[in-house]
Structures are given as C-alpha cells and as structure tokens.
Amino acid sequence: MKEKTNYGNWVPEKALYMLFGVAVIFGVIAVAVQVILMEPLIEIAAGIICILTFAMAVYMLICHETFAFGKGNMMAGVHEHLVDHLDWDGEGKLLDIGCGAAALTVRCANAFPKAQITAMDYWGAEWNYAKEQCEKNAKIEGVADRISFQKGDAAKMDFPDEAFDATVSNFVFHEVRTAKDKRDVVKEALRVVKKGGVFSFQDMFSQKTLYGDMNEFVDILRAEGVSEVHYIGNLEKKLDFIPRFVTTPWMISGMGIIYGKK
Template sequence: MTERDGQPPRTDTQGYAWAEAELQRTGQVDYGNWVPAALMGTLLVASGILLLVLSLLLIMWANQAVLAVVGVLCLLALALTGYLELCRRRFAFDGGRLMGAMHQLVVDNLDWDGRGELLDIGCGAGALTIRCAKTFPGGRFTGIDRWNPKWSHAREQCEHNARAENVDDRVAFVDGDAARLDAPDGAFDAAVSNFVFHEVRSEPDKRALVREALRVVRPGGAFSFQDMFGHRRLYGDMEAFVQELRDGGVTQIEYIPRTESVAGAPAWIRTPWMLKGAGIIHGRK
C-alpha cells in the first residue's frame, strides 16, 4: 500500500485479479458471468432438440425443404451456443478475466480518497463492491440491487462472496431500485455503477438514472459510472449530456468512450449484440 498526498493508502490491486480468479476457480466465490449459465443451458437443450429432430427427419427421408429449414435452424443454434460459450469464457473471472478488467476501469477512474461510504448501484453478485472494498481498506461499502434469478445473482451470494474475501465487516448489501434510491441527497462520499443503467426497466430515461445516482453523492464526492453510453438511442449525444451535468453543478466530469477496447475486449466481442459502445463518466460532484 502507498500513501498519496496525505490520503489513506489505496491497496495495490495488481495481484487481486489473480487472487480473485483463484477464489472463483476453487468455488470459494461465485461472481457469475455476463452470459448466464441458465441461458447457456437453454441453448444447449434447444440445440440438442434440433439435432434430434434433424436426425429423425433424415431417418424418415423427410421433405427436402423441411430438412433444409431444420438444418439451418440447427446450425444457427449451434453457432450461437458456440459463440456465447466463447464470450462466457472470455468474460469469466477465472478465464479471460474481461469482467474483472471492466470493473477495474471503474475503480481506476474513481478519484476517491477512501474515506467514508461508497455506494455500488446494481451490484449483481458483489464483484465490484468487493473490489472497491479491497482497494480502499479504510472505507465502508453498500451494494444495492433488485436481484433477478435470470442473472444467477442473489443477496445471499453477495454476502457469501464478501465473507470469502474477508471484507464482510465493511460491506452491506440491500435491495433497492436504481431509479429511486432509498437514500437522502448527498448520503454517500462516492458512488460506482457498472453496466446497470441500461438494464433498469423501471425508468426508460437513462439520463434520469445517472442524475439519480449523482443525487446521493455529496458535494465534492467522487463517482465512476460505466454503461452503454455510446448508444445514442439510450443516451443521445454524450458530450451534450456531460455539458448538461456540468451546467447542473457537477464540478468535474469526464467521458471516456469505447472502454471495451481499453479493457482489451477482442473484436468478436466488440459487437452491437454483445459489448460495443461502452463508456465511463467519472469525476467529482
């Protein structure tokens, strides 16, 4: 740990990715994956059924047009399954570690001294919350989420992960809606969020979600939010939005586009249907 400008030390995270991967590999933590296991199971079953139907049609000498349709569907299902499995392996904390790299970008762009309380909005399985707790050993951390079984995340899972990482004495997880945070104005010294705002169904205006996240940060507090900010259908002109936030009183704010490239995502993942248009807005309120 090093001392910077009289601030509390920030833990060196270079070795954390390896330790995180080892804990995931051995089953001591479960941080999930952006390609959920349930989705992969569904695709495997669908592919298996299509293969079985195709085999039966071949045995029965079915109509050539029917065979062609089923054959194409089978190939598409197998191709999609294979592609998503490659993505899943690249994202995995104990594989290609791309999820961890994206989380680290959020932390690296958080200009916080580690004093006080941090809120992680949409914490999922708790990976980013815990990464922040490991990075800033002097702070306290709250992760909120509306845990959804389709993502294979749960509050109990977050709490288990925090215990495994030995930060459970400084971390809490609560149920909450990113559109209406249950906290007064300026309640937190820092806030982070990672690929959450575009998934919130209770608020179609994604800019409103950013403003709500900033509302609970105290004046002078730090923030680092990563989302699909490059998608104009979600956020419009980001440079204009950033200027609006400045005009609204945010003292320091910067937009970093194409963070999927910064994190090292390969070209076959940097696609419109997977991970293209990511970005970070960060600064001090």
Template sequence: MTNRDEQPLRTDPAEYAAAEFELQSTGQADYGNCVPSRLMRVLFILCGVLLLVFALLLIVWAHASALIVVGLLCALVIAFTVYMELCRRLFAFDGGGLMGAMHQMVVDNLDWDGRGRLLDIGCGAAALTARCAMTFPDGEFTGIDDWGATRSRAKEQCEANARAEGITAPTSFVEGDAAHLDFPDGSFDAAVSNFVFHEVRSEPDKRALVREALRVVRPGGAFSFQDLFAQPRLYGDMTAFVQELRAEGVSDIEYIPHTENLVGAPSWVRTPWMIRNAGILHGHR
C-alpha cells in the same frame, strides 16, 4: 484514488490484458456471469432437439426441402451457442476475466481517497463491491440491487462472496431500485456502477438514472459509472449531456468513450448485443 501517483491509470489495452486481477484469488467467490448459465442450458437443449429432429427426418422422411430448412436452422443455433459459450468463458472472472477488467476500469477511474462511504449501484453478486473494498480497505461499502424474487438468496451470495475475498471493511447489501435510491442527498462519499443503468426497466430515461446516482454523492465526492453511454438511442449526445451536468453543478466530470477497446476486448465480442459502445462517466460531484 488512493496512491494514484504510485498507481497511474492503465491506458494501453495490453496492460489490462496482462494485469493480474486479484478478484477470486481464493477460488471460492461466485460472481456468476453476464451470460447466464440458464441461457446456455436452453441453447444446449435446443441444439440437441434440432439435431434429433434432423436425424429423424433423415431416417424417416428424407425430404430434401425439410432437411435443408432444419439443417440450416440447426447450424445457425449451434453456431450461436458456440459463440455465446465463447463469450461466457471470456467474461468469466475465473476464465478470460474480461468483466473483471471492465470492473477495474471503473475502479481505476474513481478518484477517491478511500475514506468514507461508497455505494455500488446495481451490485449484482458484489463483484465490483468486493473489488472496491479490496482497493480501498479503509472505506465503508454498501451494495444495492433490485434482486426481485431472489432477494434473500442474492443477498446471502453477496455476503458469502465478501467473506470469501477476506474483506474486513464494513460492507452491507440492500435491495433497492436504481431509479429511486432510498438515501438522502449526499449520503455517500463515492459511488460506482457497472453496466446497470441500461438494464433498469423502471426508468426509461437513462439520463435520469445518472442524475439519481449523482444525487446521493456528497459535493466533492467521487463517482465512476460505466454503461452503454456511446449508444445514442439510450443517452443521446454525450457531449451535450456532460455539459448539462456541469451546468447543473457537477464540479468535475469526464466522459471516456468505448472503454471496451481500452481493455482489449476482441472484435467478436464488441457487438451491439454484447459490450459495444461502452463508456465511463467519472469525476467529482
């Protein structure tokens, strides 16, 4: 990483909690949220419907058993909705900033001099791409994602976010599948990815996705991938996997488990359905 001696890796959760991340400093970039707004709309509507049903039962048909069942269901849905809203606010780039902190973990563990080409695999709305471009202004950046039916709108959003952040480095965004990256071997000097591999449906073998990501990094190039690596059902024994990659020619690789703890994520968000069992694979190809 550029100026690593002057900017040592953060190792204390308090350092991440107190860090002033510059992303969205203009207030104009829109990176969305890993808790989708459409999900919250559905939950709020469901809460309203259940409350209405409960009120109607109470007025029209005060049957004890029905009131208990609907009341319990209503309480559960409201509690879950409140929980998800708190998660959404915690993850928000312009709110709690937890996802920004997770992105910074990826960048902090990318040992790259910032010269050459970087690929962001699963770039989404370009939040991590933008962070890399702001950290390494002399590089050239490509974000790739499988946006599906929203391809045109999603690409325009990525480009708009790059402009909003004032990024001047060459930056481009293309549609593609992380399981089959449409680039020759060794096309990039660096590669990053954040919580993408476990979401790729076209490849059930998540280890194969890591190998595909490494394929497009040149020998000696840097990489930093964050995913749910500590989930055995997805990746198996990570110690054994790291040894396999070394045997396959990855010159330098390190695994950091449970990165959610390193950024000081509260216990109520370190759950199997949120960010529990995160980890980073980083090093040089």
C-alpha cells in the same frame, strides 16, 4: 480448502444450456425427418437452424469463458478500469449501485480498505444473482465487516441527498426498467453523492438510443452543478483487454465511462 466465490457471468449458464439444447433438438428433428418422413425441405430447414444455433452456442460459450473470473478475466478488467477512474482517498462511505453478485463491491473494498461500503441491487428472479450470494462472496473474501447489502431500485433510491463520499456503478443503468429515460438514472446516482464527492460509472453510454448525445449530457450535468465530469466513449475499441469478437451489438457495444467530482 478455501471456498470459492461465485460472481456469476454476463453470459448466464442457463442461456448456454438453452442454446445447445435447441441445437440438439433441431438436429434430432433433421435426422428424424430424413429417416422417417423423407421431406427434404423440412430436413434442410431443421438442419440450418441446428447449425446456426450450435454456432451461436459455441460463440456464447467462448464469450462466457472470456468474461469469467479466474479464466479470461475480462469482467475483472472492466471493474479495474472503473476503479482506476475513481479519484478517491478511500476515507468515508461508498455506494455500489446495482452490485449484482458483488464482484465490483469486493474490488472496491480491497482497493479502499478504510471505506464503509453499501451495495444495492434490485436482484430479482430474472437475474442470476442474489443478496445471499453477495454476502457469501464478501465473507469468503474477508471484507464482509465493511459491506452492507440491501435491495433497491436504482431509479429511486432510499438514500438521502449527498449521503455518500463516492459512488460507482457498472453496466447497470441501461437495465433499469423503472426509468424510461436512462439519463434520469445517472442523475439519481449523482443525487446521493456529497458535494465534492467522486463518482465513476460505466454503461452503454455511447449508444445514442439509450443516452442521446453524451457530450450534450455532460454539459447538462455541469450546468446542474456537477463540478467535474469526464466522458470516454466506445471503450470496447480502446481497451486492450477486450477482444474484438465480443464487441458485437448483442454483447458489448457502445461502452463508455463518465467519472469526476460533484
């Protein structure tokens, strides 16, 4: 029996356990207060918190199942959309910035069987991903011989200028804590793309608090020498495979893609 891959989920299972646990705790408190203390105000407050937390836990569980590979497959759809906007023949080197558990990396390896792929991530204890997990997933998928994984900071990568023929990144740039201005992370990603090379990046580009006016930013990138840049904003409202119930401010809001040729 083939070993299963583990690509994680945008809704970590730890968060689900925590939410359901909090709901249970406040439910017990509400019952205990009613039976022992008979304090209606405390009982009502604890009951309300229990109900609200349980409702959020159920909502997050539904989102978890919607995102999951092999179930709702929404994350797979997001990756497919990104790769579909990478106009590349697959000859040469590709970099996946912020590879997480290597789901996008493996998709790229399958889409471009002649490519040599480098995948980097900061990983870290706060994320539900690890380098060993990436290597295991790549091995299970049969593409480990064409992928190398390394730790790195997307704000300042240890690669020379124009090192790659193609670069991709998915929902990473806004998470880079070492860069105050998230536009700088985009520019750093473009720095390592060869002149004439291609790129496809998805992130919360339509959130002005993160990126400001994206049309203005696109003009800046063109002025700095990027020959072809396209931007599509608010993808969560345009892609059929993204259900309306996940397009909340705390889940997916302001999703966008920039792609083109340097």
